Structures are given as C-alpha cells and as structure tokens.
Amino acid sequence: MIPTATGDDLPRRFADFDTLGDALDYAATGKRGLNFHDPRGQLARPYPFRALRDDAIQATYRLIAHGVRPGDRIALVAETGAEFAALFFGAVYAGAWPVPLPLPTSFGGKDSYIDQLAVQLKSSDARILFYPAELAAMASAAAEAQGAEGIDWESFAERPAPAADLPKADPDDIAYLQYSSGSTRFPHGVAVTHRSLLNNLAAHSHGMRLQDSDRCVSWLPWYHDMGLVGCLLSPVANQVSTDYLKTEDFARRPLAWLDLISRNEGTTLSYSPTFGYDICARRMSSQTKASDRFDLSRWRVAGNGADMIRPDVMQSFVDAFADAGFKASSFLPSYGLAEATLAVTIMPPGEGIVVELVEEHLLAGGGEADKNKPQRFRAIVNCGKAVRDMDVEIRDEDAGALPDRAIGKVWCRGPSVMAGYYRDPEATAACMAGGWLDTGDMGYLSDGYLYIVGRAKDMIIINGKNHWPQDIEWAVEQLPGFKAGDIAAFAITTPGGEETPAVLVQCRTSDNEERSRLRTEIRERVRAITGMNCVVELVPPRTLPRTSSGKLSRAKARNLYLSGEIQPYDIAA
Structure with missing residues (x-):
C-alpha cells in the first residue's frame, strides 16, 4: 500500500469555499488524502480525498433513500476511520447535521457510556445513531432509550444507494453540531455553520503559515473540536494529506505517534494537548538515545492546545528529543474553544514557548500581596495572537475593557464565533453579548499576545478532556x-x-x-x-x-x- 501524496499539482486553496461539501469536491480532484494506521503505526488504509468523496456521495444517497432530510440530526460515534468520515460528509451533502459523539472510555463502565450517549441524543434530538458493529449493544440501547434509530455503519454500507438530487447548501446553513467531550448530564451543543467553519479553517491555516509541502499526523479523537476541526475538516478544506493513529492506540503506545512522524518523511504538522508531550517524554528511557529511534527534524509545527500549557513539560520534551532533531522553536501554543469553532489565537510559527512570571496573588483574584509572606510566581505561557478576523478583549466582571497586562475575562468576536448553543437560549444568554463571546477563561493581553492564566468558567479540563x-x-x-x-x-x-x-x-x-x-x-x-x-x-x-x-x-x-x-x-x- 502506498500513502496518499504529500505534494500535489492541484493549486492549494486555503478553505476559501462556500460550504464544506464544496471543499471536499475540490480536494477530491487532487492526489492527497487521509491515511489510517494500525496500532504499531503501519499503514492499514490509504484513503484519497477522491475515495472519501465517492463514499460520502454513496452514503448521501443511502441517507436520502432512508428518508433523511435537510436539518435532521444524524449522530455518529466518532471512531477514527473511513466509515465515520464518509458518513459525516454524507450527512453534510444531504443537508443533515452530523453530530459526532464519543467512544467509550476505560472507566465508568457500560451503563455510564449508555447514559452519556442517551443524554446527547436527547439534547440534539438525533434521528439516527450510527456506530461500529462492536459497539452495537451499548449504542443501540442508548438510541432505543431516546427513540432514535440505531444502525451499525457496516450494514448500512451494504444497502442500495439509488442516485438522488442533492440539496444545495447555503453558507449560513448548519454544517454540524459539536458537543464538548465532557458534555454528559448537562450537554452544550454548538451549531457550526459552513461560513463559520471555513472562516476559522482559513484563519487557522493562515496563522500556521501552511506550506505546500506540509503533511500532518494526528491521534486526537474526532469528537473533540481540535481533533475534528483541526485534524479532519482542516486537512480536507486546506488539502493536506494526514496520517492517523486511533486515540486508543496512542494511549497504549504513545511513542508510536513519534514513530509515525519519523517514518513519514513529509510530516511537518502535528498537534497535542500538553499531556501527550508529557507521556512521550516520560516513556523515553534514560538509557536510550532518542536519535536511535526517531527523526523529528522535519517537525515544523508542534501545536499545543486544549488544556493549560505547562512550560516544564515542554522543556522535558525538548530535553528528551533534542538529539532526535526536535527544535524547541517548533512548539506552537494556541488557544481556542468549540464556541469559536476552533482557533482564537495562534503563536506565530518559529517563536516557540514564551513564558512570563506572574505573581500568584494576582492569579487568585488580585488585591494587595501579603508583604509578610514570600512572593510566589507562576509561569504563564504566551498563546499567540488573534487569528485573522478575530477580535480579543480582556474585560472585568462588569464587562468593561481592561488595559494591557491587566488580568480579566477573555472575550472574543469574529465570523467563526457561534450564534448560540443549540436549543439552549439560557446558556447562550449567559455567555454571549452583542456578538461577543465570554470564553469563561482568564487571561491578559500584552502587545497583542494572549496569556491564559486559568478558567473563570466552570469547565474542568484535565489531560485535554473537558469535565x-x-x-x-x-x-x-x-x-x-x-x-x-x-x-x-x-x-x-x-x-x-x-x-x-x-x-x-x-x-x-x-x-x-x-x-x-x-x-x-x-x-x-x-x-x-x-x-x-x-x-x-x-x-x-x-x-x-x-x-x-x-x-x-x-x-x-x-x-x-x-x-x-x-x-x-x-x-x-
């Protein structure tokens, strides 16, 4: 098997499409695509964008024959693979709203997972839940509990696919519904339009200074915004060949991620929360030279986001892999959230991790420091500048704008910021005002750069997962x-x-x-x-x-x- 090409004669377009379907239509005329790997990082299935589009159109025909109409919510268990990708885009072509839902975890058990799926199915009012056959017992139980139809995608792919007229999508139509990975008993679904999505994807590629020679590797889950938007939809809209490990395979063998980056000579892009870098640094044996196994010299953008960025972990990763060619300047901190589609700020490539020391008493709510106690500081990481078309402000508790280097709530505004949570006006009103989004995070601006110091909102984010x-x-x-x-x-x-x-x-x-x-x-x-x-x-x-x-x-x-x-x-x- 041969992986899809890194380079292509097709002129690159940076997400400048009206709809996500238009983006796949264009990508399918080139040679790039997705590549799925087994637990040891060996290529299991190359999946050119052309094949993805063909399968997605067939899925669209099956969905339409099954009675699916524009605006229907189609839930999908987000397993990293061709089946999910084809059904996701099939729903998009049908004018329906795909709703990615999580895979089961190693804790909580069967009942907890069924409950989680059921709550999100109820919140989205999904008509159908698609799932891999091995999850049939749990997924079908959740679907039955909410009156949705449960279908395993293997059997659905065997159904007839009679050709049908496809609805014409408008840029302001909903493209998909995104739930936070931590949404269980109190889900918040973000309805993302084609216009919002493509604006953010164009801004993201602009901020990363995407190059024609770039190739991506990812193990991030497709039910999380960084995995779905940053590592599936962005490669389609920006025509980037991408190599995937399943998240559970990364969890078992984290260094397979770095093996894959090393083995694929074109790999220049890969993202991870802090804990991904941490676990890789910890797995390196002190008796083993990283250069004996890895070549990370071509890794141009080592993105970092989804949780608080810890400079000590980043330094440990550099210490562990510098002799394999990894450069500290490759680190690219960023800040974003699903309510803004994905990216809010990105560090300019090449600037790496920049840290400022901030007094602990300021981080705990301000006020005068106790002069009788020794002053303590915490290292705060620079998360970059606002992406194109995005405005960022720091405000006080009364929503008044604060000056540079004053800590307050982070607000943002732009074309990719959500109009609101799906069917939740109360939660929407609590965080939206005049087109501005109260992110709920605390930070400060310094010369246009954003420093995140913590969360004012209630979300708890541990190891990149929301709770x-x-x-x-x-x-x-x-x-x-x-x-x-x-x-x-x-x-x-x-x-x-x-x-x-x-x-x-x-x-x-x-x-x-x-x-x-x-x-x-x-x-x-x-x-x-x-x-x-x-x-x-x-x-x-x-x-x-x-x-x-x-x-x-x-x-x-x-x-x-x-x-x-x-x-x-x-x-x-």
Missing part, C-alpha cells in the same frame, strides 16, 4: 445525605503546575471517623463517574458562596478556598 463540574456534583448528590447545593467542583493547579479537580462538600456530621469515610466514598464515586482522582474537602454547612439569585458560585468558592478563607475540616488521613 462539567455539574457532572461531578451530580455524582456526589446521589450519595445518601447530600443534596443539590452542598457540593462545588472546580479545577485547581498543584504546585507542580498540573491541574486537578477539587470538590468542596458541605458536611453536617461532627464524627471524625464518619467524615473520613464520607471523603473516601466521595473520592471513589467521582473516580467511578469521571475516571479522575480528585481533592475532596469537607466544609461546614452554609460555607459555599451564593450569587445574588441564590445560585452556587463556583468561581467564588474556588477563590475563597485558594485564599484560605474557606477552611476545610481537619480530617486524619
């Missing part, structure tokens, strides 16, 4: 003796720079042994639901702060906890 605090709180509420409002979950940063969830729980018992038992039970419950270890602190009743309307204020609870104003019970370990 809604409501899910954690709900899990604890199911235990006897607790109720809504007793629990506040948020992210904290350890002294080593890692993020971890903290859970504050109002406890009414005065028995120390019972408190210890409860803390252990809560920790195990959270781990069972989310797969994460967490810090559990029991606090007195009526400790957790409320807003003026009586709602729990997680951001204030976090600040009070970090400042020491909330004092947990002292419980023997």
Whole structure:
C-alpha cells in the first residue's frame, strides 16, 4: 500500500469555499488524502480525498433513500476511520447535521457510556445513531432509550444507494453540531455553520503559515473540536494529506505517534494537548538515545492546545528529543474553544514557548500581596495572537475593557464565533453579548499576545478532556445525605503546575471517623463517574458562596478556598 501524496499539482486553496461539501469536491480532484494506521503505526488504509468523496456521495444517497432530510440530526460515534468520515460528509451533502459523539472510555463502565450517549441524543434530538458493529449493544440501547434509530455503519454500507438530487447548501446553513467531550448530564451543543467553519479553517491555516509541502499526523479523537476541526475538516478544506493513529492506540503506545512522524518523511504538522508531550517524554528511557529511534527534524509545527500549557513539560520534551532533531522553536501554543469553532489565537510559527512570571496573588483574584509572606510566581505561557478576523478583549466582571497586562475575562468576536448553543437560549444568554463571546477563561493581553492564566468558567479540563463540574456534583448528590447545593467542583493547579479537580462538600456530621469515610466514598464515586482522582474537602454547612439569585458560585468558592478563607475540616488521613 502506498500513502496518499504529500505534494500535489492541484493549486492549494486555503478553505476559501462556500460550504464544506464544496471543499471536499475540490480536494477530491487532487492526489492527497487521509491515511489510517494500525496500532504499531503501519499503514492499514490509504484513503484519497477522491475515495472519501465517492463514499460520502454513496452514503448521501443511502441517507436520502432512508428518508433523511435537510436539518435532521444524524449522530455518529466518532471512531477514527473511513466509515465515520464518509458518513459525516454524507450527512453534510444531504443537508443533515452530523453530530459526532464519543467512544467509550476505560472507566465508568457500560451503563455510564449508555447514559452519556442517551443524554446527547436527547439534547440534539438525533434521528439516527450510527456506530461500529462492536459497539452495537451499548449504542443501540442508548438510541432505543431516546427513540432514535440505531444502525451499525457496516450494514448500512451494504444497502442500495439509488442516485438522488442533492440539496444545495447555503453558507449560513448548519454544517454540524459539536458537543464538548465532557458534555454528559448537562450537554452544550454548538451549531457550526459552513461560513463559520471555513472562516476559522482559513484563519487557522493562515496563522500556521501552511506550506505546500506540509503533511500532518494526528491521534486526537474526532469528537473533540481540535481533533475534528483541526485534524479532519482542516486537512480536507486546506488539502493536506494526514496520517492517523486511533486515540486508543496512542494511549497504549504513545511513542508510536513519534514513530509515525519519523517514518513519514513529509510530516511537518502535528498537534497535542500538553499531556501527550508529557507521556512521550516520560516513556523515553534514560538509557536510550532518542536519535536511535526517531527523526523529528522535519517537525515544523508542534501545536499545543486544549488544556493549560505547562512550560516544564515542554522543556522535558525538548530535553528528551533534542538529539532526535526536535527544535524547541517548533512548539506552537494556541488557544481556542468549540464556541469559536476552533482557533482564537495562534503563536506565530518559529517563536516557540514564551513564558512570563506572574505573581500568584494576582492569579487568585488580585488585591494587595501579603508583604509578610514570600512572593510566589507562576509561569504563564504566551498563546499567540488573534487569528485573522478575530477580535480579543480582556474585560472585568462588569464587562468593561481592561488595559494591557491587566488580568480579566477573555472575550472574543469574529465570523467563526457561534450564534448560540443549540436549543439552549439560557446558556447562550449567559455567555454571549452583542456578538461577543465570554470564553469563561482568564487571561491578559500584552502587545497583542494572549496569556491564559486559568478558567473563570466552570469547565474542568484535565489531560485535554473537558469535565462539567455539574457532572461531578451530580455524582456526589446521589450519595445518601447530600443534596443539590452542598457540593462545588472546580479545577485547581498543584504546585507542580498540573491541574486537578477539587470538590468542596458541605458536611453536617461532627464524627471524625464518619467524615473520613464520607471523603473516601466521595473520592471513589467521582473516580467511578469521571475516571479522575480528585481533592475532596469537607466544609461546614452554609460555607459555599451564593450569587445574588441564590445560585452556587463556583468561581467564588474556588477563590475563597485558594485564599484560605474557606477552611476545610481537619480530617486524619
């Protein structure tokens, strides 16, 4: 088997299309495409864009014959492979809205996964759920629970595909519906239009200074915005050949990612959250020279995003792989979120990791530093400049603009920012104002560069995966003796720079042994639901702060906890 070409005589177009279908139509006239690899990084299936388009059109015909109409939501379990890609674009050509949904994880179990799928199917009101045959039992149970039709895509591909007239898409039509990977009990679906998508993809390629000789490698999941938009839809719209490892294969053998980059001589682009670089650096044996196995000298853009960027991890990766040709200047920090389609800011290529030291008391909410205590600093990574057509502002709590180097909430505005969450006007109103999006993240601007210092919004992001605090709180509420409002979950940063969830729980018992038992039970419950270890602190009743309307204020609870104003019970370990 021969992989799809890196170079091509087809003149490159940088996502300057009216619709995503138009983008695939054009890419299919060239020689580039997608390439799927086995767990050891060996080529299993080259998939030229031409073949993807042919399969997508056949899928469109089958969908139309099955009664699918424009605007229908078509859910797809996002397994990295040709079947998902063809059905995703088939739904797009049919005018339906593909809805990528996650694969099962190694924690939580069967019931947890069925519940997650069912909640997202309900939120999107999906008509059909497509899935690989090996997930038939769980996926069909979730579909049945929500009155959706469950179909495994292998059997669907065997159905007749009578030719039909395809609907004409408008740039302002919805292209797909994106759920955060952490959306479980409280899902937020972002409806992305063709215009928004292609604007962001063009801005992304412009920010990376995409070259005709570029080739991409990715292991990122296709249900996450960085994996779907950055590493599937962008290669189509910008005509970039891409090589894929499945996410679960990367998890088992992380260094297969670097093997693939080394083996494919044209590879210049690859993205990862911080934890991907971390696990690779840790896997390198101190007795093994990286140059004996890898050649990373052609890796031009080592993108980093999706979670807080840790400079110590980036340095560890450089230390581990410099003798294999990896250059620290290849690192390309970025900042983005699904609500902006993908990219908000990108570091100009070649500038690498730039760090500033910021006083800890400013990161915890400002105010005067305690002069009686030694000053502590945290390294904050520069996440680059706003992508083309995007405006970024830093605002205070009253939405007033702040000057350079003042820490506040990060707001952004541009053609790729969402109009709102699907069927959720309340959540939309909470984060949108006059076309501007309150990202919920905290940061500051310096000479046009954005520095992200943490999250004001409630999202907890660990190892590149989103977790809604409501899910954690709900899990604890199911235990006897607790109720809504007793629990506040948020992210904290350890002294080593890692993020971890903290859970504050109002406890009414005065028995120390019972408190210890409860803390252990809560920790195990959270781990069972989310797969994460967490810090559990029991606090007195009526400790957790409320807003003026009586709602729990997680951001204030976090600040009070970090400042020491909330004092947990002292419980023997």
